[in-house]
Amino acid sequence: MRCRKPAISFRRISRPSCYQSHSFHTASTRAETSVDEQASSPMSVSSHSSALVFELKARCSTTQARASILHLPHGSVELPIFMPVATQASLKGLTAEQLEETGCRLCLNNTYHLGLKPGQAVLDAIGGAHKLQGWNYNILTDSGGFQMVSLLKLAKVTEEGVRFLSPHDGSPMLLTPEHSMSLQNSIGSDIIMQLDDVIQTTSPDHERMKEAMERSIRWLDRCIASHQYPQKQNLFCIIQGGLDLKLRRQCCEAMVLRDTPGIAIGGLSGGEAKDDFCKVVHACTEVLPEGKPRYVMGIGYPEDLIVAIALGADMFDCVWPTRTARFGNAITSTGVLNLKHASYSEDFSPIEPGCGCSCCRPKEVGGMGISRALIYHLAAKETAGAHLLTMHNVHHLLSLMRMVRNAIIEDRFPQFVQEFFTKYFKARRHNWLKQIMLMRPACLPKTTPARNVMPITRDLLEAI
Amino acid sequence: MEQDSAAHQQHPMLSFSVAYAKSSTVGPRVGRLTRVGQKAIKTPHYVATTSRGVVPHISHDTLQKHTAVSSIYLALEDFIEKRITGAPIFKTPAKDSESPLRNYVAAQDDVLSILGPRRVPALPCPVHNTGSAISICTSVGFSQLKVDEYHDALRTLRPDIAITMADVVMHGTASVKRIEKSADRTHAWLRDACEQFTAHEKSSSKPAIFAAIPPIANVQQSLYLQDLAEEYRYMLSGLAIYSSTTAVDLPQALFDLPRMSLSEPGSPHSILKDVALGVDLLCIPFIGFASDHGIALVFEFPGPDVAIDEPQHLGVDLWSIENEASLLPLSPHCDCFTCTRHHKAYVHHLLQAREMLAWTLLQIHNLSTMDRFFDACRKSIANGSFEEDVELFTRRYETDMPAKTGSGPRIRGYQIKSSGGGEARKNEKAWDRFDGVAQQMAEAESGLATAEVDSKQLEDQGIAERV
Numbered sequence: 001m002r003c004r005k006p007a008i009s010f011r012r013i014s015r016p017s018c019y020q021s022h023s024f025h026t027a028s029t030r031a032e033t034s035v036d037e038q039a040s041s042p043m044s045v046s047s048h049s050s051a052l053v054f055e056l057k058a059r060c061s062t063t064q065a066r067a068s069i070l071h072l073p074h075g076s077v078e079l080p081i082f083m084p085v086a087t088q089a090s091l092k093g094l095t096a097e098q099l100e101e102t103g104c105r106l107c108l109n110n111t112y113h114l115g116l117k118p119g120q121a122v123l124d125a126i127g128g129a130h131k132l133q134g135w136n137y138n139i140l141t142d143s144g145g146f147q148m149v150s151l152l153k154l155a156k157v158t159e160e161g162v163r164f165l166s167p168h169d170g171s172p173m174l175l176t177p178e179h180s181m182s183l184q185n186s187i188g189s190d191i192i193m194q195l196d197d198v199i200q201t202t203s204p205d206h207e208r209m210k211e212a213m214e215r216s217i218r219w220l221d222r223c224i225a226s227h228q229y230p231q232k233q234n235l236f237c238i239i240q241g242g243l244d245l246k247l248r249r250q251c252c253e254a255m256v257l258r259d260t261p262g263i264a265i266g267g268l269s270g271g272e273a274k275d276d277f278c279k280v281v282h283a284c285t286e287v288l289p290e291g292k293p294r295y296v297m298g299i300g301y302p303e304d305l306i307v308a309i310a311l312g313a314d315m316f317d318c319v320w321p322t323r324t325a326r327f328g329n330a331i332t333s334t335g336v337l338n339l340k341h342a343s344y345s346e347d348f349s350p351i352e353p354g355c356g357c358s359c360c361r362p363k364e365v366g367g368m369g370i371s372r373a374l375i376y377h378l379a380a381k382e383t384a385g386a387h388l389l390t391m392h393n394v395h396h397l398l399s400l401m402r403m404v405r406n407a408i409i410e411d412r413f414p415q416f417v418q419e420f421f422t423k424y425f426k427a428r429r430h431n432w433l434k435q436i437m438l439m440r441p442a443c444l445p446k447t448t449p450a451r452n453v454m455p456i457t458r459d460l461l462e463a464i
Numbered sequence: 465m466e467q468d469s470a471a472h473q474q475h476p477m478l479s480f481s482v483a484y485a486k487s488s489t490v491g492p493r494v495g496r497l498t499r500v501g502q503k504a505i506k507t508p509h510y511v512a513t514t515s516r517g518v519v520p521h522i523s524h525d526t527l528q529k530h531t532a533v534s535s536i537y538l539a540l541e542d543f544i545e546k547r548i549t550g551a552p553i554f555k556t557p558a559k560d561s562e563s564p565l566r567n568y569v570a571a572q573d574d575v576l577s578i579l580g581p582r583r584v585p586a587l588p589c590p591v592h593n594t595g596s597a598i599s600i601c602t603s604v605g606f607s608q609l610k611v612d613e614y615h616d617a618l619r620t621l622r623p624d625i626a627i628t629m630a631d632v633v634m635h636g637t638a639s640v641k642r643i644e645k646s647a648d649r650t651h652a653w654l655r656d657a658c659e660q661f662t663a664h665e666k667s668s669s670k671p672a673i674f675a676a677i678p679p680i681a682n683v684q685q686s687l688y689l690q691d692l693a694e695e696y697r698y699m700l701s702g703l704a705i706y707s708s709t710t711a712v713d714l715p716q717a718l719f720d721l722p723r724m725s726l727s728e729p730g731s732p733h734s735i736l737k738d739v740a741l742g743v744d745l746l747c748i749p750f751i752g753f754a755s756d757h758g759i760a761l762v763f764e765f766p767g768p769d770v771a772i773d774e775p776q777h778l779g780v781d782l783w784s785i786e787n788e789a790s791l792l793p794l795s796p797h798c799d800c801f802t803c804t805r806h807h808k809a810y811v812h813h814l815l816q817a818r819e820m821l822a823w824t825l826l827q828i829h830n831l832s833t834m835d836r837f838f839d840a841c842r843k844s845i846a847n848g849s850f851e852e853d854v855e856l857f858t859r860r861y862e863t864d865m866p867a868k869t870g871s872g873p874r875i876r877g878y879q880i881k882s883s884g885g886g887e888a889r890k891n892e893k894a895w896d897r898f899d900g901v902a903q904q905m906a907e908a909e910s911g912l913a914t915a916e917v918d919s920k921q922l923e924d925q926g927i928a929e930r931v
Contacts, residue, residue: 088813088814088817088819089810089813089814089817089819090814090819090820090821092819092820093521093523093819093820093821093824094821095526095801095805095821095824095825097529098523098525098526101525117813117816117817118788118789118809118812118813118816122788122789122813125789126789126791126809131791132809132810133806133810134805134806134807134810173929174929176929179929345552348555348556348557348567358525363570363572363573368523368525368570369570370524370570371568371570373552373556373568374517374568374569374570376552377516377543377552377553377568378517378518381516381603381876382515382516382518382520383520383521383824384518384519384520384521384522384524385518387523387820387824388523391523
């Protein structure tokens with residue numbers, strides 16, 4: 001087993017900071033954005049160094065929500081999209097075929113995990129992650145940096161990369177943007193992410209936040225420089241900057257100049273308040289170019305997805321729907337049900353009546369006819385119970401995204417949002433319901449040009 | 465009772481016919497078990513064993529699409545928690561012709577359901593059976609299952625086939641007296657079952673009864689066997705035997721009943737022995753054991769016709785590192801879902817990563833291997849070449865299954881018996897790895913050098929470099 005040497009070693013590029021606030025220079029190939037390739041669709045933008053075409057189909061006339069199609073190397077996907085996470089090249093017990101049946105055409109793999117097992121040499125020998133897992137649709141991989149920081153609490157970020165102790169023997173290791181690119185090149189995923197400097201958005205250390213944002217930009221340049229297959233793998237940048245909107249805008253500006261095929265908003269879903277989350281997403285989407293997909297990383301609660309879509313985001317991923325399935329929780333349009341609770345032991349209705357997933361559909365129409373009582377009986381005792389609920393939960397989120405998309409195309413998204421929240425939180429009077437209802441302003445008719453209006457303000461909170 | 469026995473010779477829903485038998489007393493035979501509305505099951509065949517109502521690691525859609533499982537064995541003890549009365553399964557809604565058991569576990573209509581009191585293999589219980597109850601193991605602990613309760617459950621749940629209760633001695637060797645008792649109790653329990661079913665049920669919705677025969681010599685339970693052949697023959701649709709030797713020297717009147725074996729064959733060789741004695745249906749726990757331990761079964765019957773000096777392996781251990789980058793199917797000529805869509809390298813990776821899908825893919829493959837195996841057995845019996853083929857198989861393959869090297873899925877309480885205080889944990893702690901790292905971190909900060917063996921590997925894998 002041999003290590004593939006990164007195309008460019010970090011020592012050469014990381015010499016004195018290349019980040020100066022207003023003089024970003026991008027690689028010449030990247031600056032040339034050709035619109036002519038997609039002349040038939042004026043909204044479409046493709047860049048020479050990308051392997052995707054983004055086709056904007058419809059915009060909500062009230063909110064920032066958009067419906068689009070993303071053409072990727074392994075087929076097209078409709079946006080907005082939820083991407084389930086197949087951490088170690090399998091989606092928690094589901095066969096590739098079962099995953100297809102949920103409607104999924106784009107799923108995640110985690111670079112850190114695939115780097116440990118099966119490792120780069122094996123990935124190269126097999127010919128990438130698609131071949132490894134028998135999955136013929138699209139794959140997105142993260143950079144590996146997030147796991148480094150979240151799993152290995154003992155990691156330290158330096159300019160060169162993430163320093164951490166080997167989980168096996170404790171010797172010091174270093175993950176650089178070049179390593180991350182090299183690994184993701186071996187994985188062969190359709191969308192790859194830059195290595196970024198992630199810190200908790202709730203961190204009070206403003207200096208560190210600024211440093212992380214600026215470093216992420218410098219690392220993006222190193223990622224672009226060492227990315228070997230820009231013509232078949234799409235590198236997305238990741239906007240950082242914590243909850244500081246000024247930092248976020250600066251980061252957007254700098255990264256947009258790098259002209260990556262897609263843009264991710266990172267560092268969220270780390271326990272920040274809902275309205276902080278909204279402000280950040282809004283601050284980013286309002287300055288991001290319209291012709292590129294926007295990916296908000298790490299969110300998966302249905303309410304969060306809806307809100308982020310209203311704010312103009314297109315792509316989401318989260319382990320929550322599949323993880324919570326293994327704990328016996330079913331996501332339904334009327335809320336999350338904990339099917340391990342004894343009250344479901346004699347509930348012979350489907351997981352969600354009317355749901356079109358293969359678990360909930362009755363046997364007569366080709367489904368499995370699984371009841372809540374059976375899930376209660378199997379949950380946390382037989383792996384098949386986890387498989388069934390995982391299928392349902394993934395299907396539920398994908399189908400929610402389809403409904404959202406149709407609502408946007410038919411320009412009735414605001415009504416959809418109202419109905420969704422009423423149904424999802426029915427009869428529950430949690431304090432944060434009020435917070436969620438804060439989203440309403442985003443759906444209200446614009447009185448002033450949308451770009452100048454923050455979707456949520458304290459005043460409106462008081463008004464509800 | 466015996467006046468209309470001829471009219472009741474056959475269950476209205478279930479029938480069995482022997483198509484070919486080497487002899488009319490003992491020996492391999494080919495038959496057909498047919499339930500109205502289902503595809504006929506060609507015998508000899510395996511019955512897929514379930515855990516809590518599902519074939520382990522296989523969800524319902526996968527079972528239907530990617531396996532040829534035609535019958536499942538379910539254990540009542542899997543559906544009882546603290547008490548049998550009021551267990552949720554008994555409240556399953558079912559229309560007239562439907563079986564609450566089938567509805568509860570959401571089994572397909574074309575799969576034959578067989579209900580018995582205990583799992584196969586059953587866990588030995590610390591408390592002995594009594595004259596009116598057997599000891600069972602539920603997911604919340606050991607308990608007793610009364611004969612009456614069991615018969616009520618069979619009537620309510622309406623499996624396609626109901627196995628009566630047997631008094632099976634599970635601890636060591638039984639004394640002569642205990643063996644006698646075992647035969648007597650099983651005898652009495654069968655009589656109760658027959659009386660209950662005659663008294664209560666319409667003939668079309670009552671389950672077909674398979675009489676359980678405990679694993680004791682036929683001479684020691686001759687009275688019971690005689691009664692089965694004479695007095696209760698008209699009530700019976702089959703026999704559930706705990707030892708394949710029971711099939712030898714059965715009373716002639718029982719010859720045309722299907723024989724289902726609940727013994728636990730440890731290898732294909734013992735399956736062949738059972739089949740040679742005339743067993744028609746078998747529960748085969750080793751299929752699941754192999755899958756759990758990362759072993760893909762690769763044997764064929766009677767085996768490849770090539771000159772080989774060394775006997776071949778019965779299975780391939782996919783934990784082994786040599787499969788790391790192998791794009792080959794699990795076994796060369798297999799056309800199962802696993803072998804056509806995936807490869808050894810993926811299953812190896814999934815095992816290493818402890819992903820649930822590893823066991824699913826292995827189950828699909830191993831069940832498919834057994835399908836081919838039994839198919840070949842039936843052909844061989846029908847050809848009259850079974851004995852020679854068994855001999856070839858014995859020569860061509862190793863005697864034992866490959867040793868287990870990797871660990872399997874998390875072990876559940878209902879799968880393993882605790883042997884008393886102070887025993888080691890059955891499942892490794894999953895989350896204590898950081899403790900070691902934290903300590904090493906502390907050491908590293910104090911400037912102590914650490915071993916570099918594994919970080920070298922990490923570096924080779926390209927995830928990071930040492931500094």
